[in-house]
Amino acid sequence: MFRVDRLELRLLRLPLVAFFETSFGRSYDRTFILVTLGSDGIDGLGECVADANPFYSAETTTTAWHIIKDFIASLVLGRSFEHPRDVYPALRRIRGHQMAKAAVEMAAWDLAARKAGVPLHALLGGSRTSIESGVSIGIQDSLEQLAGKIETERAAGYRRIKIKIKPGWDVDAVEMVRAKFGDIPLMVDANAAYTLDHASHLAALDRFSLMMIEQPLEYDDLRDHAALQRQIRTPICLDESIHTVRSAEEAIAMGACRIINIKPGRVGGHAESIKLHDAAASHGIAVWHGGMLESGIGRAHNIHLSTLPNFTLPGDIAASRRYYVPDLIEPGIDVRTDGTIAVPQGPGIGVNVDADRVRAATIDTYELRA
Ligand code: OSB
């Protein structure tokens, strides 16, 4: 049981170590909200994955700030919760805004785990002590640059390479990777850059034995993905299209995907992610943990969630040094030479937040007490 007596929002901006380009654009930094929930002097942290722009999803840092401050805060502040799984249902009146809800809900999980003195993964029900790590490599200026990046990440030990694709940067890029690196575990992510008219073009990827193609079609589509899956052999994985357990059940029933990328921010937090994970498992659908360029705080949450048994494929959870130097946590998240990450064993998310670095990155703050 915990009573939430404090809620703090911080808007942060951190420069990325290297630009990150997807089919919807190039980023040089990340602006995000850090949520703190307090109870009897103990704090729990959640990182909101909404970006400054509405290009990956409709939510932005500004909409999330508004929804948390003006609607979510009154539903959690001064309230006692038996378990953090009760937070998401308490927000039911608010439609959508999964990223805003998730940031608060995940802070509640960290808080509850810290209060109980247990690592977050124990509260979530996961048992792995290490997770498999993959990398997501953005669109580059040239195929030579892409080859260089892949060489670096392979040498670091990562177990799976994902490359971002878009029309004009797809078949040739994959062909180069296969020619240069052979039969490595490889997948592509289109971030909704194609339409069903591209079906025969996307079928040209079939000969490369990719693990999957992630979100080839529109961000809110299921029907065309089902049609596309009937025309290509490469398994389709959905990311953007899955925002609730219900949408996942619909996608599975329609044959719109064979694999699902779980990002707790996209589905409303840890409790909904566990439900989605369980539903996918019951249908024989593999899941893996996606990434949103999180700082070490959000990354630590992702590591804990990835300890659940149906996360059977390497996640987009890489070392801090690929994203932020320094990270907000000290030490940062490290990937071992065998491509795995050790699951933190301390209470809650189990990482040390560097308060000075958080302060230095802060643009705006807001605090409420019960
Ligand atoms: O589509 O998975 C995606 C980053 C930002 C927004 C969307 C996506 C991504 C990534 C990067 O692929 C994953 C990571 O390394 O955090």
Ligand code: MG
């Ligand atoms: Mg994706």
